Amino acid sequence: MKLFCLHGHDNDNYVLNQCIDLKRCDFCGYLLNKWELDFASVDIKTQMDVSTTYDGFFIVSETFKSVCEQYHFAGAKFFSTHNNLYVLRPEPIVVFDYEKRETRFESYCNNCNNYKNVAGATPIYLKTTNSIVSNSFYRTDIEF
Numbered sequence: 001m002k003l004f005c006l007h008g009h010d011n012d013n014y015v016l017n018q019c020i021d022l023k024r025c026d027f028c029g030y031l032l033n034k035w036e037l038d039f040a041s042v043d044i045k046t047q048m049d050v051s052t053t054y055d056g057f058f059i060v061s062e063t064f065k066s067v068c069e070q071y072h073f074a075g076a077k078f079f080s081t082h083n084n085l086y087v088l089r090p091e092p093i094v095v096f097d098y099e100k101r102e103t104r105f106e107s108y109c110n111n112c113n114n115y116k117n118v119a120g121a122t123p124i125y126l127k128t129t130n131s132i133v134s135n136s137f138y139r140t141d142i143e144f
Contacts, residue, residue: 098142
């Protein structure tokens with residue numbers, strides 16, 4: 001089975017500066033509630049079907065969402081934004097092989113158990129692909 005990585009061009013937008021109630025670690029400032037945010041008031045300006053904000057959110061169009069639904073792609077969770085775009089977050093998790101990839105983890109925080117910097121995402125190496133099914137979205141267990 002072939003696996004593909006979804007990338008989007010920068011869309012010159014930020015999500016986090018439009019959100020309230022951001023919960024951050026008191027020691028390092030790491031965002032603790034990224035996926036609990038209310039995206040309904042977020043205003044993104046883009047004409048692209050797939051794009052990425054400067055703060056790391058995948059933004060997809062209504063067309064992209066409709067194609068995913070039409071062809072029954074599994075694993076995608078869509079969060080509505082203010083202007084008929086969606087924040088995309090795959091739900092199934094696959095384990096990223098950070099040792100094989102030689103990923104660097106920098107500045108560990110003992111308070112929130114996160115790293116300030118994680119570098120080395122591509123090419124993607126997965127520990128196993130046995131649980132991956134066709135026509136599905138996945139995300140790795142490590143967020144870059």
